[in-house]
Amino acid sequence: MTSAYPNGDSARDSQDVSQPKQSLFPDAIAIPPEVLARHRALVLDPATAARTKRGNRPISTVYRADSMLIPLREVQSLVPRPGQVSRSEINNELAKIGLQLRPRPEQEVIDGAPPELGVSVPLVRLEDAPADRAPDPWTALVALRDAFGDRVKHFGLDHLVLSASVAVEGAPVSHGGMVGGTPVSHGGSVGGGTVALHTGSRNPVALLMPQPPRPAKVPAGRRPVVAVLDTGIGPHPWWSKHRPGDPIIEVSQEFQDLLAAQEGQQQNPTELGPLNHPEDVPNEIQPLLGLIDSHAGHGTFVAGLVHQMCPAAKILSLRVLHTDGFSTEGSLLLALHWLAKRVESGDPDEMVDIVSLSLGFYPETTDPEKVLQVKAAIERLTSLGVLVVAAAGNDATTRPFMPAAFGHGTGSAASGVELLSGVGARNAPGHTTAAFSNWGEWISRWAPGDALVSTVPVWDGAALGGIRYPDGGGLGPWMRSAPDPDDLRSGFAVWAGTSFATPVVSGLLAQALAEDTTAKTDMVGRAKRALIATDAELARRYWQ
Known part of the structure; x- marks a missing residue:
């Protein structure tokens, strides 16, 4: 359900919201x-x-x-x-x-x-x-x-x-370094570095809570499968804690081979090669420096959020994004086709229930009906009863972000794809909309997307804290150091973006499917019941 309020907030913000203001569409794309x-x-x-x-x-x-x-x-x-x-x-x-x-x-x-x-x-x-x-x-x-x-x-x-994570900078990323000469300690900002728009840019944190317990059986009879199309999956202790033959994470070399064949060979040394294996990598962009790329670990972070919201789920990780956070529409289309083909096979072991897309693009038109390729691929999946969840984007604009903008919402988006959820981001408490989040009638669900903590690959990049000296005035043996932005050996980080509100909703949908004990003959009806249950849970948490 899309909020009736233009900023997505609750009725306690008393103002006339009958005519929401339309923001100026960004007509220039700022990519280095x-x-x-x-x-x-x-x-x-x-x-x-x-x-x-x-x-x-x-x-x-x-x-x-x-x-x-x-x-x-x-x-x-x-x-x-x-x-x-x-x-x-x-x-x-x-x-x-x-x-x-x-x-x-x-x-x-x-x-x-x-x-x-x-x-x-x-x-x-x-x-x-x-x-x-x-x-x-x-x-x-x-x-x-x-x-x-x-x-x-x-x-x-x-x-x-x-x-759809904040600060698309390519690689490497500064993780809250100097913005306009002003130190920023909590992520991106406006107004000369005085107003923080988000908290977290893959900053390492220590998580002292235990891993969510994974039930041996689920009421629905089989584990819901959430396909995550992202940067792949990196090493983390959580993924190894499963019963033999019942993994938390599944990958497919078959898909990566198909994608690599369609992408073709690297044409010159300045270009990235094909994504021919399923594992996330730390430093694809500048391997000689050893710095962890800006979006390395993105897929692992997304997978961890799905796992936190639904420990019973199986996560199918497909690597379609490079570690600078970019891919192509053609690669996305191929992944959606490959997933639909799995479901159409009718094999229970090949089933996919939810597709989680923490990505998107701005086309040259604002009319979603003119972007036919991706819409057709989405509708092929939803006709099979597969739920699709897509990020709304992080540019604080009403410009449609595809494929989220194909979704069913209110007003002009009332005829959108019913089983496709466009997801906007709330701030951490869940009571206000994140400043960076896009807005539109096509956004049907909201969840926290700022200052979220999740899994990252257990890596240690070459960057060091700005201070490093033996503790005790030089006696040691411990070193005194400022925070090291790419020492991810804790296995957890804080990050922000509609990228991460998306798997929160995907995980809630998966949990609803795991608890659904009704007959599974009508897959579209089953998916609609999951949406109803998820909307009730989102409302219970006061997120929408």
């Missing part, structure tokens, strides 16, 4: 050039971007510079057959601007994929075209829309997807 380079990405500039014949002006977005999302059925038509000389209609049109879509052989067939599944196909310059500029997928997309209209409505940019 080195991050764009390592992901082969471009920022769409609305001032200079090509427009369709209708003259529609896009808004800023970030996308892969050398590929487009093409439906699988069209991918197959782009591949020349033996003896075929002429190009496809699509490539004939692109040839007019010196471009061509050229699928790799492994993209022609994806096992069990529906024909509308989006595949990230390389866009290349024709050999005889002038080499005065690099191919631009946006220009190609505009040309195709002008020529073919609705036939290419499922064609799109391969958007850069980002995690």
Whole structure:
């Protein structure tokens, strides 16, 4: 249920809220050039971007510079057959601007994929075209829309997807260092460093509480399975404390191999290679320095929150984000397809009940109905009774953040996907909305997303505290030190973002499924009951 109040707070904040103010959409995407380079990405500039014949002006977005999302059925038509000389209609049109879509052989067939599944196909310059500029997928997309209209409505940019934890900085991260010359001790801030917007940026903490006890059996008869699409899973003592044959964490090398094949090979040393294994890694970006990357451990943190909210759940970890917090829409689509294929198999051991997405992207439009690829993949899952939970984003804006903005909410979002929850963040006490959280009618559920404590991989990076000297005035043997920002050997940290409100809701949904003892023949009905139970629990905790 979306709160009727524009800041998501309770009625005790007395004010006229009948007409919530709409914030100015951020029309410039601030991503460092080195991050764009390592992901082969471009920022769409609305001032200079090509427009369709209708003259529609896009808004800023970030996308892969050398590929487009093409439906699988069209991918197959782009591949020349033996003896075929002429190009496809699509490539004939692109040839007019010196471009061509050229699928790799492994993209022609994806096992069990529906024909509308989006595949990230390389866009290349024709050999005889002038080499005065690099191919631009946006220009190609505009040309195709002008020529073919609705036939290419499922064609799109391969958007850069980002995690929904605070301070997307790339790597390394300073963890509350100097902001505008002002020391910040509790995370990001505005107003010259005087107003803290969040508490925690993967700061190490000591947790003295025991691990939540995991029941041997659940009333529902089987453990609910929560798929976490994130940076993978890192080492932690909690994951080893399970009965033989009944793991808390499951990974899939099969999926990582499929993803690596679709991503293709690393093209130059400045780019990141494919995500070909399921384990989170500490220093993918600057391995020579040994500093832990900005979003390394993100998936482990998310998994720990699911486990805290529902110890009975099994967590299926799929690695789709790099350790700087970025991925692509094409990778997300492939992961959603792979999960749907598991559920469609009907094998109880392959079942997935909840998909937790602490990530998203801002497309070049504010209309969710025009972002067809991800919506179709989400609806394929929800039609099977799979609940999808997605982060609302951290930019304090009403701009729709996909895929959360596809969700069922109020007002203009009342026709959204019912089994998709867009999740906004509360502050730690749960009574006020986190300053960084996005807002929209499409946000249907709220949970704490600031100053949360959860699991991180047991790592020790190369950074040291600013003070390090033998204790006792130099006598030792203990060392006196300032806090070390990437000494994660305690196994726990404090972090903030709608990234982390999302697994709180996912965990509550999993707990509701674990306690549901009714017949499991109607999976959609079962999912709806879990939403009702979760809404009651969120209300009981005064989070919404």
